[in-house]
Amino acid sequence: MIARRTLLATLLAASTTALTPLAATQAKAEDMLELSVALGVDDANFNVTTSSVFRLAEDLGFYKKYNLHVTFVPLDGTPQAVAALQAGAVDAADISLDAAIRLRAANGVPLRGVVAVGTGSPFLIAAKDDIKTLQDLVGRSYAIADNGSLDHTLTQAVLRSQGVDPDGPNFVAIGAPTVRVQALAAGQVDATTVSFGTYASIDGTAGIHVLLPSSEFSTHVPAVSKFVAANEATIASKQAALQAFTNALIETSREMEAHPEKWIAAATAARPDLPPARIELTAKFIADRWCINGCLDPRELDDSVAFVYANPDFKDVPAVAAGDMIDLSFTQRALETLGTAGGTGLDSRQ
Numbered sequence: 001m002i003a004r005r006t007l008l009a010t011l012l013a014a015s016t017t018a019l020t021p022l023a024a025t026q027a028k029a030e031d032m033l034e035l036s037v038a039l040g041v042d043d044a045n046f047n048v049t050t051s052s053v054f055r056l057a058e059d060l061g062f063y064k065k066y067n068l069h070v071t072f073v074p075l076d077g078t079p080q081a082v083a084a085l086q087a088g089a090v091d092a093a094d095i096s097l098d099a100a101i102r103l104r105a106a107n108g109v110p111l112r113g114v115v116a117v118g119t120g121s122p123f124l125i126a127a128k129d130d131i132k133t134l135q136d137l138v139g140r141s142y143a144i145a146d147n148g149s150l151d152h153t154l155t156q157a158v159l160r161s162q163g164v165d166p167d168g169p170n171f172v173a174i175g176a177p178t179v180r181v182q183a184l185a186a187g188q189v190d191a192t193t194v195s196f197g198t199y200a201s202i203d204g205t206a207g208i209h210v211l212l213p214s215s216e217f218s219t220h221v222p223a224v225s226k227f228v229a230a231n232e233a234t235i236a237s238k239q240a241a242l243q244a245f246t247n248a249l250i251e252t253s254r255e256m257e258a259h260p261e262k263w264i265a266a267a268t269a270a271r272p273d274l275p276p277a278r279i280e281l282t283a284k285f286i287a288d289r290w291c292i293n294g295c296l297d298p299r300e301l302d303d304s305v306a307f308v309y310a311n312p313d314f315k316d317v318p319a320v321a322a323g324d325m326i327d328l329s330f331t332q333r334a335l336e337t338l339g340t341a342g343g344t345g346l347d348s349r350q
Contacts, residue, residue, distance in 0.1 A: 033241040036071045037228065038081040038093035040145070041176045044074035046270035048197025048282050050118035050253070050289050051094075056266060057252040065251075066244035076175050077145035085111065085229065091238055092230040092245075096150040097222065097325075098308045100229050105320040112235060112327040113227035115246040115334075116295035117253070119346045121221045122286065123154060125212040126184055126199055127191035134159060134212065138168035140190035143180040146173045151180075151193040154221045157311065158212065161220040184208060196285050200278035214285065222304035223346070224295065227326070235327060246294065246330040247337060253290040254341055260287060292341040293349055294331030301326060 043051040054072065057063050063070055073089075075081050078096045085093040086109055094117070103109040131137060137159070144152040156166035172189060174180055178201070180192040185202040196214045228245075235242060256263045260283045267279045301322040308314060340349050 031067070033066070033068045033244050034071070035068060035092065035238060035241040035245055036073060036090045037245075038073045038075050038084040038090045040077055040081065040094070041074045042178065042198070043094060044072045046267065047177075047195065048200070048267055048271060048274065048279065049122040049195045050256075050286050050291065052263070052267065052270075053117050053249055053252045053256065053290070054094075055270075056256065056263075057248045059266065060252060060255065062248035062252050063244070066248050068241060068244040068248065070245065077149035077151075079146050079148045085109075085231070088231070091234050092228050092242070094226060094228050096153060096226050097224060097304055098153050098311070098314075099148065099150075100227070100325060101305065101308055101314070101320060102317060104325060105318045110232040111229045112232060113229045113296065113325060114235065114242055114327050114330045115249055115291070116224060116227040117249060117291050118226065118289055119223055119291060119295045119300075120289050121154060121218045121225060122195040122197070122214060122289070123151060123193050123217050123221075124196055124199055124210055124214045125155065125158070125191060125193050125217065126181065126202075126208060127211040128184075128187075129207050129209050131191060131211060134162050134164045137191055137211075138165060140169055142169035142171050143174050143183050143189040143192035144171050145175055145177070145180070147171070149173075150226060151177075154217075154225060155193045157307075158217060158220040160311070197274070197279075197282045200274050200282060203278060222307040223300045224297075224304040227296065243330055243333060247334045250292065250294055250331070250334050250338060254292045254338075257287070257290040257292055257343070257345060260284075288345040289347075290345060291347050292343070292345055293335060293347050295347045296326055296328060296331050297347075298322065298326075298328070 039054060043054055046052055046055055075084060078099050081093040081095050082099045084090045100111060104111055160166045174183060177194045177198040181194045181198050181202050183189045184192050185205045185208060264279055264283050268276055305322040342348050
């Protein structure tokens, strides 16, 4: 765990330097709502997944519409985001469900998820060509963001579901997805887990292939693997800001689902390192994954919590119900204001 003083210093530096692309360009009105949110480094920039909604809501003016100023704090993965939330250094954080369960059930931290920005996993496993099966990963170097990061825990879940020792690979914590995938391309590690969009930056590299595609990876992990969470005290004191944040994210997600060409244009401008053809392919992949209703369906949450507790690592973690992990009031009020979205997406409601 990061020391509180060190963490606060890190967050202060991050919020005054790395956040320039996301900061408001005009002086904030005194009555503007304020919210600070910890994100992984890629999500705070432009992750070519539905997590891009965090930045798009700023770029498209949806935060401004709700009189909200959001300060995003980029951190290297779930463990640091969890530490920031636990230390009270940020108002909210986008964290994994299993980390949230540990905080609430094992450590007594009264947090709740208020909204999510993606359903289904965007991850895939990429590896060197000589690795033909998941079993072949045992004993090989495997790049992750950090021990306990979302990519790490979901990879272990996939391996476990296929009868492979979840601790079989030699996991190496090296940071952000772009760093991991470039390390693989350079031959410095043997495999890694990254999103479909991140892999696009090295697609076609000699000696590298997709060992487990996203479509199959998703079948072995919970539908809800991550959400934006806040401490109950913050939920009470920042209710208006969190509501504005939820509304803005849902509206932006609906805009992206309805107009994928806008997402393609934004991604092309933000990620010149990715070939346009790969961005268009990514747009098709995420087309049905936008959280147009907030992605907190109680039934899916029940299944996702049960999935986490099926992990042997959670055998000694006190049981907590899905209903104790979330506050549905924010998505419910958003849908009362915006209406419920239907369609064919994974988060649609008829």
